[in-house]
Amino acid sequence: MSALLEVKGLRTAFETRAGSVCAVDGVDVEVHQGECLGIVGESGSGKSVTFASVMGLVRAPGRITAGEIHFDGRDLRKLSRKELRAVRGRDIAMTMQDALTALNPALTIGVQLAEVLEAHDETLPKGRKARARAIRERSVEMLGLVGIPSAGSRLSQYPHEFSGGMRQRIMIAIALACRPKLLIADEPTTALDVTIQAQVLELISDIRAKLGMSVVLITHDLGVVAEHCDRVMVMYAGQVVEEGPTAEVIGSPSHPYTRGLLGSIPRLSLRGQPIHPIEGQVPDLIDLPPQCRFYSRCAERTDACLTPIPVRQVGPHRKARCIIAGEDTE
Amino acid sequence: MGLGKFLERVLQLVPVLLGVSVIVFIMIALTPGDPVQIMIGDQAITPEQEAALRRDLGLDRPMYERFFLFVGNAVQGDFGQSFYHRRPVSEVIAERLPATIELSLVALLIALFTSIPLGVLAAIRKNSIFDRIATVISLLGVSLPGFWFGILLLMLFAVHLNILPVAGRIGYSSEIEPITHFLLIDTLLRGRPDAFLDALSHIILPAVTLGLPMTAILMRVTRSSMLEVLQQDYVTFAEAKGLSRRRVLFRHALKNALIPTVSVAAIETGSLLGGNMIVETVFGWPGLGRLVVESIFLRNYPLVQAAVLLYAVTYVLLNFFADILYTVLNPKVKL
Amino acid sequence: MTNVADMSRPPETIFQQNLGNFMRNRLAVASSAVVILFILLAIFAPLIAPHDPNATDLFRRLQPPAWVEGGEWSYLLGCDQLGRDILSRIIYGARISIFIGAAVILVATTIGIIAGLSAGYLRGWVDVVISRIVDILLGFPYLIFAIGLMAMMGPGLINIILALAYKEWVIPCRVVRGETLATRELEYIEAARALGASRRHIMVKEILPNILSPVIVVSTIRMAHVIILEASLSFLGLGVQPPTASWGSMVSDGRAFILESWWVSTFPGLAILLLVLAINVAGQGLRDAFDPRFHE
Numbered sequence: 001m002s003a004l005l006e007v008k009g010l011r012t013a014f015e016t017r018a019g020s021v022c023a024v025d026g027v028d029v030e031v032h033q034g035e036c037l038g039i040v041g042e043s044g045s046g047k048s049v050t051f052a053s054v055m056g057l058v059r060a061p062g063r064i065t066a067g068e069i070h071f072d073g074r075d076l077r078k079l080s081r082k083e084l085r086a087v088r089g090r091d092i093a094m095t096m097q098d099a100l101t102a103l104n105p106a107l108t109i110g111v112q113l114a115e116v117l118e119a120h121d122e123t124l125p126k127g128r129k130a131r132a133r134a135i136r137e138r139s140v141e142m143l144g145l146v147g148i149p150s151a152g153s154r155l156s157q158y159p160h161e162f163s164g165g166m167r168q169r170i171m172i173a174i175a176l177a178c179r180p181k182l183l184i185a186d187e188p189t190t191a192l193d194v195t196i197q198a199q200v201l202e203l204i205s206d207i208r209a210k211l212g213m214s215v216v217l218i219t220h221d222l223g224v225v226a227e228h229c230d231r232v233m234v235m236y237a238g239q240v241v242e243e244g245p246t247a248e249v250i251g252s253p254s255h256p257y258t259r260g261l262l263g264s265i266p267r268l269s270l271r272g273q274p275i276h277p278i279e280g281q282v283p284d285l286i287d288l289p290p291q292c293r294f295y296s297r298c299a300e301r302t303d304a305c306l307t308p309i310p311v312r313q314v315g316p317h318r319k320a321r322c323i324i325a326g327e328d329t330e
Numbered sequence: 331m332g333l334g335k336f337l338e339r340v341l342q343l344v345p346v347l348l349g350v351s352v353i354v355f356i357m358i359a360l361t362p363g364d365p366v367q368i369m370i371g372d373q374a375i376t377p378e379q380e381a382a383l384r385r386d387l388g389l390d391r392p393m394y395e396r397f398f399l400f401v402g403n404a405v406q407g408d409f410g411q412s413f414y415h416r417r418p419v420s421e422v423i424a425e426r427l428p429a430t431i432e433l434s435l436v437a438l439l440i441a442l443f444t445s446i447p448l449g450v451l452a453a454i455r456k457n458s459i460f461d462r463i464a465t466v467i468s469l470l471g472v473s474l475p476g477f478w479f480g481i482l483l484l485m486l487f488a489v490h491l492n493i494l495p496v497a498g499r500i501g502y503s504s505e506i507e508p509i510t511h512f513l514l515i516d517t518l519l520r521g522r523p524d525a526f527l528d529a530l531s532h533i534i535l536p537a538v539t540l541g542l543p544m545t546a547i548l549m550r551v552t553r554s555s556m557l558e559v560l561q562q563d564y565v566t567f568a569e570a571k572g573l574s575r576r577r578v579l580f581r582h583a584l585k586n587a588l589i590p591t592v593s594v595a596a597i598e599t600g601s602l603l604g605g606n607m608i609v610e611t612v613f614g615w616p617g618l619g620r621l622v623v624e625s626i627f628l629r630n631y632p633l634v635q636a637a638v639l640l641y642a643v644t645y646v647l648l649n650f651f652a653d654i655l656y657t658v659l660n661p662k663v664k665l
Numbered sequence: 666m667t668n669v670a671d672m673s674r675p676p677e678t679i680f681q682q683n684l685g686n687f688m689r690n691r692l693a694v695a696s697s698a699v700v701i702l703f704i705l706l707a708i709f710a711p712l713i714a715p716h717d718p719n720a721t722d723l724f725r726r727l728q729p730p731a732w733v734e735g736g737e738w739s740y741l742l743g744c745d746q747l748g749r750d751i752l753s754r755i756i757y758g759a760r761i762s763i764f765i766g767a768a769v770i771l772v773a774t775t776i777g778i779i780a781g782l783s784a785g786y787l788r789g790w791v792d793v794v795i796s797r798i799v800d801i802l803l804g805f806p807y808l809i810f811a812i813g814l815m816a817m818m819g820p821g822l823i824n825i826i827l828a829l830a831y832k833e834w835v836i837p838c839r840v841v842r843g844e845t846l847a848t849r850e851l852e853y854i855e856a857a858r859a860l861g862a863s864r865r866h867i868m869v870k871e872i873l874p875n876i877l878s879p880v881i882v883v884s885t886i887r888m889a890h891v892i893i894l895e896a897s898l899s900f901l902g903l904g905v906q907p908p909t910a911s912w913g914s915m916v917s918d919g920r921a922f923i924l925e926s927w928w929v930s931t932f933p934g935l936a937i938l939l940l941v942l943a944i945n946v947a948g949q950g951l952r953d954a955f956d957p958r959f960h961e
Contacts, residue, residue, distance in 0.1 A: 057569055060456070081575075089572030096570075101563035104582050115581075116571040174571065349801035354813070361817045469949075473942040475893050477900045478916050478934030485923050485931075604808035608897055612920075622809075623901055626816045638805075638813050646804040 004214050005031040005054070005092075005182060010067035012046075012053045019286045023049040023062070025238040028311070031182065036208060036215040038229030038246065040222060040261070044282055046238040047218050051184045055094055056084045072181065090120035093175035097187035099167035103159040109170050110155030113139040113177060120178045142173040146203060165196035169203065176207060183208075184216045189224060201228055222261060226250050231317075234258050237283055237293040240311065244318030254320040256298045292322070300324055336654070343650055350642045351404070355397050358635040409636035414628050419636045423618060428511035429499060430610070430617035434602045436514070436533055437541035438595070445545045446591065449552025450584065453560065464549055471546020476605055480539040480612040487535060497614030500529050536613040540605050544598045552591045559587040589659045596652030600645040684954070693950020699943035707759040714753035715739060719908045722748035727926045743928040745918055751928065754910040755936050761899075761911045762940065766892040768826045773833035774884050780834065781841025782868045786849055795842075799835045807832055808897060815903045825904055829891055840883050844876035878955050885948035889941045896937050912937050 012024040024046045031037050041047040053064050056076065069076040072091065076084065096102040103112060114135045117124065124134050136155070143151035146169040159167055168188065175183060185204060189197035205228055208215050217229055225232050225246060232249050234242040234257065242255040253259045260278035280297035292298070292305040304323055314320045375383075391399070403409065409419035452464035487494040495501065500513055505525075509516050514533065517526035559565065560583060568582045606619035614620075618637060625633045687693055706713060725748040729736045736743060742751040784795040802810075814828035848854065849872065857871050898904040899913030907914065912933040919930030 055570060057566060085572045085574065087572070088570055094567075094570040096563055096567055098563065102567040104564040104568070104586075106585050107581070115568075115573055115577070119571065119573050119577075171567075345797060346800050346804050349797065350804045353801065353805075357813045357817050469942060469945055473889065473893075473938055473945050475896050475900075475913075475916075475934060475937045475941070477897060477913070478930070478937065481916065481920060481923060481930050481934070485927055489924055489927075600806055604806035607808060607812070608900065611901060622812070626812065627902070631816075634813070634816060638809055641809045642805050645806050649804070 003030040003032050004072060005029065006068075006070040007050070007054060008068045008070075010050060010053060010069065011065045012049055012058055012062060013065050014062040016061065016286075021285045022065075022288075023238055023285065024053060027067075027235075027238075027240055029233065029240075031214050031216060034208075034212050034214055035230045036205075036217060036228055038225035038232040039216060039218045039235060040220065040225055040232060041235035042220055042282065044237070044285070045235040047235045048186055050235075051094070051186065051216060051218065055088055055092060055184070056081075057088075057094075086120070089116050089175075089180070090178045091180055092182045092184065093178070093180040094184045094186065095168075095171050095175045095188055098191045099164070099171040100159065100191075102171055103167060105159055108156050108158055109162075110136075110139060113142065113155070113170075113174055116174055116177045138177065142177050143170070145176070145207065146170070146173045147199075148173070164192055165199065168192060168196070168200050172200070172203065172207075176211070176213075179211060180213065182214045182216065184218070186218045187220075188217070189219065189221065197224075204228070222250070222265060234261070237288070238285060239293060239321060240319075241294065241321045242319070243311075244315060248315065248318060254314045254318065255294075255322045256300050256324075257294050260297075339650065339654065343646065346646055347643060350646060351401055351639060352397070354635060354639045354642060355400050357638070358631050359393065359396070361631060404636075404639060410632040412625075412630055412633045414625070414630045414633075419633050422621070422633060423636060423640065426616060426618045426621050429615060430606055430619055432512045432514065433533065433536055433540060433609070433615060433617060434599070434606065436537040437544070437602055438599060440537055441541040441544040441548055442595065444541075445548035446552055446588070449549040449591070450556055450579075450587070452549070452553045453556035453587075454579070456557065461553075464553065468546040468550045471542045471544075471549075474542065476539055476543065477608045477612050479542065480536065480609055483535045483539060484613070494531050494535055499532050499616055500525070501532075536609045536615055539612070540602060540609045543605070544595070544602065547598055548591055548595055551594045552587065555590045556583065556587040559583045562586075589656065592659065593652045593656040596655055597649055600648045603641050603645060687950055687954035690950045690954065693947050693954070696943040696946035696950065699939065700947055703759050703940050703943070704763060706756050707763045710756050710760055714750075714756040715741075716750040716753040718749060718754040718757040718910050720749060724748065727922060727929070729926070730928050730932075742932045743926070745915070745929045746922060746926075751915075751932055754915060755912065755933055758910045758912045758915065758933065758936065759940075761905055761909065762892050762895060762937070765822070765826055765829070765895045766888045769829045769833055769891045769895075770884050770888045772826065772830040773887075774837045774880065776830070776834040777837030777839075778841050778873070778880065781838040782845055782872065784838070785842040785845025786868050786872065787864070792842075795838070799838060802832055802835050805832065807894065811894060811898060812901070812903060815898060820903060820906050822905060825895060825898060828898075829894060833887065833891060836887055837880055837884060840880055841876060844879060845872055848872050848875060882948065882952045882955060885951055886945060889944040889948065892941055892944070893937065 007027060007029040010024050010027045010029075011022060014021045014023055023044075027046070027050050029037075029050065039047045039050070049058065049062070052058050053067075054069055054071075054076065058064060064077065067077075071087065074087075076087065079087070103109065117135050117138055121138075125131050136152075139155055140151040143154070148154065148166060148169055154162075159170070162170065168191075172185075172188075183204070188200055188204065192200060201224060204215060204217075207213065217224065219225060229246050231244065232242075232246045233240055234249070234255065236257050242249060242253065242258045244254075249258065250262065253262055257278070260276075264275060264277045278297055283293055283296065290308045292301070292309045295301050295305050298305070302324070309321050309323060311319050311321045312323075407420050409423075411417065412419045412422050415422050448464050448467070452461045455461055484496060488496045507516075507520070509519055513529040514526065517523075517529050565578060565583055568578045573581075606617060607623050608619075609615065610617045610620035611623055618640075622634060622637045625631075625637070722744070725740065725744045727746055728740060728744040728748070730743040731738045731741050733743075740750050740752070742755070744750055745754070780795050784792040805813075810832050811828045814831060815824065818824040818828065845868075854867060854871060857867050862871070895904060896911070896913030896916070899911040900917045902914070902917065904913055905911045915933035916930045916937075919926070919928075919933075922929050
């Protein structure tokens with residue numbers, strides 16, 4: 001069965017004063033029907049830009065310079081702007097990290113919900129009154145779905161009148177209003193308290209089960225991925241460095257970076273023992289040398305790593321961009 | 331905003347208005363030349379008449395008493411007699427005020443209707459030819475001396491091309507009985523489209539000259555504000571929803587982007603008051619600005635005093651209004 | 666192990682970086698050259714001007730520029746209604762505009778810095794008083810205040826400078842006060858206080874050097890505005906008095922002759938435009954160069 005979303009060789013670059021920065025450098029992604037894919041990486045790894053590119057939201061000075069993006073059988077890069085707008089919000093939806101800035105402070109949430117319905121929903125009646133009523137009904141329904149009580153009276157309120165957790169739910173409600181096939185959740189929990197985080201993630205899982213939706217969870221938090229994602233993809237410096245079923249990748253990571261990430265998580269079971277952060281820093285993305293990008297921070301590097309490293313199959317469903325992966329025994 | 335805060339702001343106005351009146355009073359009081367002498371001019375009067383005049387004008391009282399007299403009268407609209415016109419100052423000013431207000435309003439409208447679309451377009455098409463033209467206009471707008479630009483326009487349109495008049499507010503043949511004293515409105519109300527066009531042709535050059543600096547400033551403010559708004563997350567989210575470009579622009583971006591524009595416009599309207607004097611002089615516009623300049627040369631100080639006070643008070647009120655406007659419009663402060 | 670940092674160049678100071686940014690902006694550099702050109706014209710006016718700016722010659726009354734029929738190349742830009750060479754008067758006029766502009770800005774900035782530092786650092790009643798004065802002065806449209814003062818003091822060079830400076834100082838004052846308020850909470854100020862530095866020492870030696878950048882940028886841009894104001898005052902007849910040539914009064918002189926002799930008003934105004942434009946572009950370049958957002 002072909003994947004719902006297939007990205008091949010995506011390259012997105014930004015022109016800056018200092019030169020061209022390739023934020024996404026040759027990335028392949030596959031998202032299958034009904035699955036939850038986790039994307040893990042630190043800031044600057046290219047994880048957000050990858051999916052902004054998929055949705056066509058990359059603006060100057062950035063642009064997609066290479067690659068294919070196939071969604072539901074269609075090549076998104078070949079679509080006109082109008083056609084792409086029809087896909088956005090209806091078939092693919094996105095939520096952003098901070099709901100406070102993502103929601104327009106000057107518009108009521110009712111208006112912001114209604115907008116997406118007006119833009120995409122063909123099933124709405126044509127007459128003004130009937131249409132307005134239908135939109136209101138659907139809005140209340142969506143807010144109920146995300147767990148906001150007495151939604152009817154709250155449609156006329158402004159974003160700043162809600163708590164952080166509720167705003168996130170509202171954002172999710174807006175994203176899901178047209179029952180998209182794919183939800184891209186960009187750092188859905190980063191701006192929230194720990195307790196709310198769990199609620200929001202539960203919510204996403206529930207809805208995913210109900211609607212049969214595919215989800216891409218972009219995060220830097222491995223714990224989130226471990227709990228909610230079927231597969232995980234690790235990104236570093238604009239490239240995919242590891243990919244596979246969550247349990248396997250977390251259980252026995254292949255790439256030294258992944259291992260470093262897992263090793264640096266403080267754990268109660270290891271209380272009293274030193275934490276091992278990954279030494280060094282992410283390389284400057286301008287003028288990268290043609291070699292493994294993790295080289296300068298890798299404890300297991302060899303001279304053979306000074307050439308461009310391709311992605312290799314290291315297991316039945318697992319890939320890693322490392323020469324020595326799969327050869328080590330833990 | 332809450333009534334309490336509003337009143338607080340209003341109260342803050344009082345010391346400023348007071349200070350302004352003090353300064354205006356001192357400025358005139360310290361002007362060289364004896365006002366009585368100026369009033370008398372060449373007439374021969376007896377010393378008793380002179381002393382009586384002095385008493386009438388309150389010139390024999392101490393400074394602070396004169397000040398309170400001044401403020402007291404001013405609040406009632408009494409600014410004394412104009413030396414030159416031999417009529418109450420308030421009357422003379424009231425006559426010329428509509429011309430100035432009309433000119434300023436038209437200039438303001440021109441500025442708004444030019445700068446906002448240009449500013450928005452420059453922001454949307456950043457670094458395009460549009461943007462560069464907008465930048466050039468902005469720079470020219472603040473670098474062109476108003477008096478010179480006005481003369482240049484006159485040379486081009488009135489002299490060379492001969493399609494627009496040289497001076498004045500309206501031609502003789504188009505004179506009408508005033509209703510509102512705003513010619514552009516009155517000519518229409520009186521059913522005289524030919525007079526309307528005539529009035530329009532007279533007002534267009536001075537209004538453009540007056541409005542140019544403001545256009546330049548507003549365009550820059552709109553452009554940078556729009557650029558900032560376009561970077562905001564809620565614009566990206568709106569795009570992610572698949573909304574049409576127009577919707578994103580007008581509903582989400584513009585509303586927020588125009589807030590700084592509107593408040594700067596309110597503040598800059600005050601500077602239109604200053605520019606009035608120059609433009610009215612260049613174009614022979616029969617307004618308050620030109621009256622003030624003439625009065626200075628004629629040493630007609632009561633009028634100058636009244637006009638300066640009027641300008642200053644208007645300016646302070648405009649700034650106050652701009653302040654309130656900004657607070658009201660800013661959604662984040664809407665708590 | 667080793668980082669990817671490039672250690673081949675010695676680190677630049679922020680100032681050097683900013684200067685580098687400025688130099689890379691060709692337009693700004695070109696404008697600065699124009700400004701310097703005008704300054705040189707002003708300083709060396711007696712050597713450069715082809716004729717005595719006040720020498721009247723009624724035979725040459727309203728003589729057109731050299732390239733128009735009836736003109737002479739030795740009177741390049743033509744003559745005014747008294748037969749005086751316009752080019753020479755423009756060159757000498759540069760002295761007035763630049764001198765007044767610079768003087769006003771210097772005076773205003775000095776007062777503004779003193780007032781702003783005091784208000785921003787000492788706070789308390791000093792701040793209240795100064796802020797009130799600033800508010801009141803801001804309550805006047807610029808030109809009206811200047812005109813009022815000129816009416817009061819009478820025309821004359823010193824009076825113009827004073828009249829314009831009276832209102833101008835509030836602008837650097839506001840900038841300085843804002844910057845001082847922001848800076849005074851920083852740690853190195855606390856450190857200086859802990860070391861027992863006097864208030865004056867802190868204000869002058871610690872805070873002042875760090876807030877100079879924005880003040881310089883603002884002052885440069887304001888100078889352009891002041892030059893236009895002086896020209897406007899002269900145009901209205903309230904500025905420098907004849908026979909001294911000020912660009913503004915030259916434009917005013919030419920008003921009566923716009924029907925036939927367009928050059929009398931045009932060229933002086935063009936001079937104003939060029940100088941002010943150059944200052945604005947250069948000032949803009951300065952602002953962009955010193956803008957911390959441009960540092961990678």
